[in-house]
Amino acid sequence: MSGSTILGMGHYVPPRVVTNNDLAILMDTTDEWITQRTGIKERHWIEGDVGASELAEHATRGALAEAGLEPKDIDLILFATLSPDLNFPGSACLLQARLGIPGVAAMDIRNQCTGFLYGLKTADAYIRSGLARNVLLVGAEVHSTGLDVTTRGRDVAVLFGDGAGVAVVGPQTSDDPGAAHVIDTELHADGRFAEILMVEVPASRLNPRLTLEMMEAGRHFPKMDGRSVFKHAVERLPEVIHSILKRNGYTLADVDILVPHQANLRINEMVARQLGFPAEKIVNNIQKYGNTTAASIPMALHEAVQDGRIQKGHLVLLAGFGAGLTWGASLVRW
Ligand code: UT7
Numbered sequence: 001m002s003g004s005t006i007l008g009m010g011h012y013v014p015p016r017v018v019t020n021n022d023l024a025i026l027m028d029t030t031d032e033w034i035t036q037r038t039g040i041k042e043r044h045w046i047e048g049d050v051g052a053s054e055l056a057e058h059a060t061r062g063a064l065a066e067a068g069l070e071p072k073d074i075d076l077i078l079f080a081t082l083s084p085d086l087n088f089p090g091s092a093c094l095l096q097a098r099l100g101i102p103g104v105a106a107m108d109i110r111n112q113c114t115g116f117l118y119g120l121k122t123a124d125a126y127i128r129s130g131l132a133r134n135v136l137l138v139g140a141e142v143h144s145t146g147l148d149v150t151t152r153g154r155d156v157a158v159l160f161g162d163g164a165g166v167a168v169v170g171p172q173t174s175d176d177p178g179a180a181h182v183i184d185t186e187l188h189a190d191g192r193f194a195e196i197l198m199v200e201v202p203a204s205r206l207n208p209r210l211t212l213e214m215m216e217a218g219r220h221f222p223k224m225d226g227r228s229v230f231k232h233a234v235e236r237l238p239e240v241i242h243s244i245l246k247r248n249g250y251t252l253a254d255v256d257i258l259v260p261h262q263a264n265l266r267i268n269e270m271v272a273r274q275l276g277f278p279a280e281k282i283v284n285n286i287q288k289y290g291n292t293t294a295a296s297i298p299m300a301l302h303e304a305v306q307d308g309r310i311q312k313g314h315l316v317l318l319a320g321f322g323a324g325l326t327w328g329a330s331l332v333r334w
Pocket residue numbers: 028029030033034037038113154155156158225226227229230233262263264267291293321322323
């Protein structure tokens with residue numbers, strides 16, 4: 001049973017840059033508040049009608065080129081997103097149509113900021129078991145059109161950006177035994193805290209699912225108990241990092257680079273302090289992109305590969321935490 005490798009990656013953000021000062025025109029906020037509390041300086045937001053699958057297509061073309069593969073070589077699409085183009089069908093189906101590969105299995109993953117890691121574990125399992133050969137693993141989000149960009153929604157609206165990150169995951173072959181080998185992924189969830197970060201409506205558990213009154217109350221916008229989410233994040237992330245290292249016989253000293261989810265620079269700094277892990281070995285790009293949820297980890301990972309921070313042979317640790325609650329970590333030998 002062969003393991004899996006990351007054969008190529010791509011990432012894409014829409015061209016429009018929205019700075020903190022741009023947001024201060026729309027709502028009662030300041031560049032100083034956003035920078036101090038989150039580290040974010042700007043984010044990219046789409047213009048016009050652009051769905052997650054369109055951003056994903058751009059990133060996919062890059063990932064396939066890097067992997068030296070064509071769309072026809074893909075036999076499974078996994079699409080992690082909390083902002084699918086449509087309520088149904090899933091964005092994986094829409095991306096499949098864009099790529100012109102009818103018949104290929106396509107499935108959405110609904111695990112928010114941990115979606116890419118849930119997808120990586122699924123891709124790894126499919127490949128190890130021989131059920132798939134080349135899996136297209138996507139994290140893509142269009143947040144901007146779902147945010148309350150008034151002062152009422154400022155605690156959430158300033159955090160999120162649009163973007164896509166894609167990995168092509170394939171079997172480990174004997175002629176390239178060291179290439180970005182996926183060693184292990186550990187996943188967790190705790191649904192008791194589902195409501196501390198959610199979009200409540202439209203909802204099948206409500207009848208009717210959506211009313212004008214609900215919309216006037218802003219219940220179709222994301223709601224977050226930011227302090228509670230922050231507290232859970234800084235506890236769960238160090239825990240899962242210690243756990244995945246221990247079960248694979250590594251220590252933190254073996255890790256060359258940590259690529260965490262990009263929710264808040266302060267969360268990543270606090271996690272680093274708790275772990276005693278050097279800040280210079282952590283990849284952070286939230287300053288430029290904000291929180292792009294399922295796209296955060298693959299975007300940061302690919303940037304670090306492209307700018308040479310990740311080198312062949314490096315032990316790379318990925319870690320994510322988000323709504324669900326969900327969290328997890330992956331170890332990859334680059
Ligand atoms: O990827 C998904 C996971 N998400 C996260 O991990 C997010 C975790 N949470 C956080 O990052 C932080 O909780 C936030 C950055 C969202 C907020 O920071 P905070 O230090 O927890 O602020 P707060 O929510 O306690 O709000 C402090 C004050 C409040 O005013 P009062 O009540 O003290 O007068 C807010 O109304 O800041 C106010 N505030 C703002 N002021 C200016 C909230 N949002 C803004 C804003 N601009 N955008």
